[in-house]
Amino acid sequence: MVLNSVIDAIGDTPLIELSRVCQILDLDGRILAKLDYLLPGFSKKDRAARSIIEQARADGSLIPGQTVVELTSGNMGTGLAIVCGILGHPFVAVMSAGNSVERARMMRALGAEVVIVPQAEGGKPGEVSGADLALVDDAARRITAERNAFRADQFGHAGNPKAHAAGTGPEIWAQSAGAVTAFCDFAGSGGTLAGVSGYLSPLGVRCYAVEPDGARALAGEPVRAPDHPIQGGGYAMSDLTHLNGAKLAGHLSVTGASARDAARLLARTEGIFAGFSAGANLAAAIDLLRGPERGGCIAILMCDSGLKYLSTDLWE
Known part of the structure; x- marks a missing residue:
C-alpha cells in the first residue's frame, strides 16, 4: 500500500516482548515494549x-x-x-x-x-x-x-490524549491479545498516560504514573530535587490538565541512574536503541514486576530514539 504522506505512517508501531531483559533479571512476569521511536519523527x-x-x-x-x-x-x-x-x-x-x-x-x-x-x-x-x-x-x-x-498547547489541547485513547491504547490491547495487566508511563504533558489509561483502565488494566525520584509532584510529595537527566518530562508539575480525573493505580519513581541503566540494558540485550524516558519506563516496569504487579504483563512505550541523546551522558 502506498501512503499519501508520512503523516499516514504515524501509528501502528510494533509491540515487542522483552523476554531477554526479563530472563537476565529473573523477573516473574512479562514486559511488552511498544516501539514508538520508530515513528517518522522518532518519538511518540x-x-x-x-x-x-x-x-x-x-x-x-x-x-x-x-x-x-x-x-x-x-x-x-x-x-x-x-x-x-x-x-x-x-x-x-x-x-x-x-x-x-x-x-x-x-x-x-x-x-x-x-x-x-x-x-x-x-x-x-x-x-x-x-x-x-x-x-x-x-x-x-x-x-x-x-x-x-x-x-499547539500539548499540555492543554484535547487532541493530545485523544491520539493515545484512539491509537496507542487500542493498539496495545489488540497486539497483546488482551494479555496486558498494567501500563506505566513517564509523565511529561500527561497526554499519553491519560489517553492510554482512558482506554485500558475500563478493561481492567492498572495504569501508573512514573516520575523522577525527588520530583514526585503528581504523587503529592514535596519536590526536593527538581533537576534530573530524564528529558521530556518530570517537570514537578502537580496539576497536569490531561490527568485530571484519570484513573491511576499508583505513582512510581525512578532515578536518573536507573533510567540510564535500563536504557543501556535495552540497547545491549534487546537491540532497542531508545532514550532516557524509555529507560525510565523500563525501570518502573521492573519495579512493578518485583512488587505489586508480580506475575503480570506490563506494557510500556519506547518514547523516543537514543539518537536524540548522543551528546548526553546516556551513551558514554
Missing part, C-alpha cells in the same frame, strides 16, 4: 502532533497557512515540524537550552524555526527543570501573540 509525540493539528484544522482554530508555535523538549516539536511542513503551516519550536542539541538540529532540518531559551539560574545542560519550562512557556506565549499564531 508524532501521534499528538498529528491529532492536535488535524483537530485544530477541522474546528477552524487553525486556518490555512497560519503559523503554529509550541514549547517542546524536541519530540513534540519534531512531530509538529513534520505535520506542519506537509500541511503548509510555518512552525516555531521554542525549546530550553537544557535539551540536547540533536533535537534542535533535527527540527531545523525539518523546516522549523527553533528558538532556544536560556535556562533558569543554576540550570544544568542536559537537565530541564520546571523553572526552565516556565521560561520556555513565557517565550512561546509572547511569540504566539506577536505572530498571531496558533498555539
Whole structure:
C-alpha cells in the first residue's frame, strides 16, 4: 500500500516482548515494549502532533497557512515540524537550552524555526527543570501573540490524549491479545498516560504514573530535587490538565541512574536503541514486576530514539 504522506505512517508501531531483559533479571512476569521511536519523527509525540493539528484544522482554530508555535523538549516539536511542513503551516519550536542539541538540529532540518531559551539560574545542560519550562512557556506565549499564531498547547489541547485513547491504547490491547495487566508511563504533558489509561483502565488494566525520584509532584510529595537527566518530562508539575480525573493505580519513581541503566540494558540485550524516558519506563516496569504487579504483563512505550541523546551522558 502506498501512503499519501508520512503523516499516514504515524501509528501502528510494533509491540515487542522483552523476554531477554526479563530472563537476565529473573523477573516473574512479562514486559511488552511498544516501539514508538520508530515513528517518522522518532518519538511518540508524532501521534499528538498529528491529532492536535488535524483537530485544530477541522474546528477552524487553525486556518490555512497560519503559523503554529509550541514549547517542546524536541519530540513534540519534531512531530509538529513534520505535520506542519506537509500541511503548509510555518512552525516555531521554542525549546530550553537544557535539551540536547540533536533535537534542535533535527527540527531545523525539518523546516522549523527553533528558538532556544536560556535556562533558569543554576540550570544544568542536559537537565530541564520546571523553572526552565516556565521560561520556555513565557517565550512561546509572547511569540504566539506577536505572530498571531496558533498555539499547539500539548499540555492543554484535547487532541493530545485523544491520539493515545484512539491509537496507542487500542493498539496495545489488540497486539497483546488482551494479555496486558498494567501500563506505566513517564509523565511529561500527561497526554499519553491519560489517553492510554482512558482506554485500558475500563478493561481492567492498572495504569501508573512514573516520575523522577525527588520530583514526585503528581504523587503529592514535596519536590526536593527538581533537576534530573530524564528529558521530556518530570517537570514537578502537580496539576497536569490531561490527568485530571484519570484513573491511576499508583505513582512510581525512578532515578536518573536507573533510567540510564535500563536504557543501556535495552540497547545491549534487546537491540532497542531508545532514550532516557524509555529507560525510565523500563525501570518502573521492573519495579512493578518485583512488587505489586508480580506475575503480570506490563506494557510500556519506547518514547523516543537514543539518537536524540548522543551528546548526553546516556551513551558514554
